[in-house]
Amino acid sequence: MKSVVAAAVLVVAALATLVTSAAHAQSTNDEMLAQSLFDEGRTLMDAGRFSEACPKLAESQRLDPGAGTLLNLAICHESEGRLATAYTELNASLSLATKDGRKDREAIARKHLADLAPRIPHVSIHVTQEEDGLEVRLDGGPVRKPAWDVVTGVDPGFHFVEAEAPGFPPYREQILVHERENKVIDIPSLRAPQASAQPAADARVMMVPSDPNGTASSGRTHPLRYVATAVGTVSLIGATVAGVGWLSARTTRDEECIPERSFCTSAGLDAVSRERTYRAGTLAGLGLGVVSFASLAFIPRTTSAPKAQAWVSPRLGGATVDVKLAF
Numbered sequence: 001m002k003s004v005v006a007a008a009v010l011v012v013a014a015l016a017t018l019v020t021s022a023a024h025a026q027s028t029n030d031e032m033l034a035q036s037l038f039d040e041g042r043t044l045m046d047a048g049r050f051s052e053a054c055p056k057l058a059e060s061q062r063l064d065p066g067a068g069t070l071l072n073l074a075i076c077h078e079s080e081g082r083l084a085t086a087y088t089e090l091n092a093s094l095s096l097a098t099k100d101g102r103k104d105r106e107a108i109a110r111k112h113l114a115d116l117a118p119r120i121p122h123v124s125i126h127v128t129q130e131e132d133g134l135e136v137r138l139d140g141g142p143v144r145k146p147a148w149d150v151v152t153g154v155d156p157g158f159h160f161v162e163a164e165a166p167g168f169p170p171y172r173e174q175i176l177v178h179e180r181e182n183k184v185i186d187i188p189s190l191r192a193p194q195a196s197a198q199p200a201a202d203a204r205v206m207m208v209p210s211d212p213n214g215t216a217s218s219g220r221t222h223p224l225r226y227v228a229t230a231v232g233t234v235s236l237i238g239a240t241v242a243g244v245g246w247l248s249a250r251t252t253r254d255e256e257c258i259p260e261r262s263f264c265t266s267a268g269l270d271a272v273s274r275e276r277t278y279r280a281g282t283l284a285g286l287g288l289g290v291v292s293f294a295s296l297a298f299i300p301r302t303t304s305a306p307k308a309q310a311w312v313s314p315r316l317g318g319a320t321v322d323v324k325l326a327f
Contacts, residue, residue: 034064131165232292239285246278
């Protein structure tokens with residue numbers, strides 16, 4: 001045990017400097033990767049491959065948000081047919097362009113908004129009969145009572161509507177909405193709840209003692225100590241392996257990327273991605289390992305087998321079973 005704890009301390013010390021420097025370099029890495037993703041996304045857009053371009057532009061915007069990237073992402077989504085999504089992004093892009101004084105971007109956003117507005121389909125959800133605890137969802141997102149019967153834009157295509165209330169069967173429906181269509185989605189009254197099954201009148205429970213021979217042993221090592229030790233050991237080994245991969249990927253990234261030009265080769269982009277994965281694995285393994293070994297201080301060293309008692313209490317229309325565990 002002492003050797004494992006000592007190994008954990010060594011891993012913590014070895015990774016402390018790496019974690020500090022990595023946090024400082026993370027912003028630069030994100031900006032470089034975001035620029036590469038943006039360039040590749042624009043190339044794919046020019047080739048008309050919007051389904052491939054939009055995710056790259058979205059990831060670039062997530063890593064390093066920018067008004068120009070957002071505008072390109074909105075135009076990509078418009079070309080992909082995600083009209084309501086594009087409209088929301090164009091409005092946000094217009095606000096940023098106005099704030100930054102970018103008349104060129106402002107003009108582009110306004111033109112696309114004007115062309116896009118009449119094409120967007122709209123839906124509203126009408127609840128025929130409200131039940132206590134009724135929950136309505138559209139594409140997995142909640143539609144609360146203030147939003148019922150309110151018209152909102154959606155992307156053309158299929159959408160999934162759900163309605164649930166305690167004690168009632170759920171209502172689920174898939175609807176198809178076309179471009180320029182205005183549709184009212186009616187949520188019908190939920191059906192009456194089904195009668196619940198009654199317990200059998202002659203139900204019986206056989207009582208089985210946990211240790212019928214009275215041979216329960218005491219003084220055994222608590223099983224949670226084995227679990228904590230195993231998890232801690234595996235986590236620290238995993239953290240060490242991931243740490244080696246992290247260092248290797250970082251070395252490759254430094255060789256294949258040019259920060260001054262915000263450029264990375266394909267090998268450099270792959271190294272950046274691997275560096276992120278290995279870093280997350282290292283920190284997760286390290287944290288889990290330390291917590292697992294620290295938990296040993298709170299887990300009893302020994303335990304005894306529990307003794308169980310069970311008995312049946314007859315009730316009208318069925319019975320109840322009571323179980324008591326003694327440690």
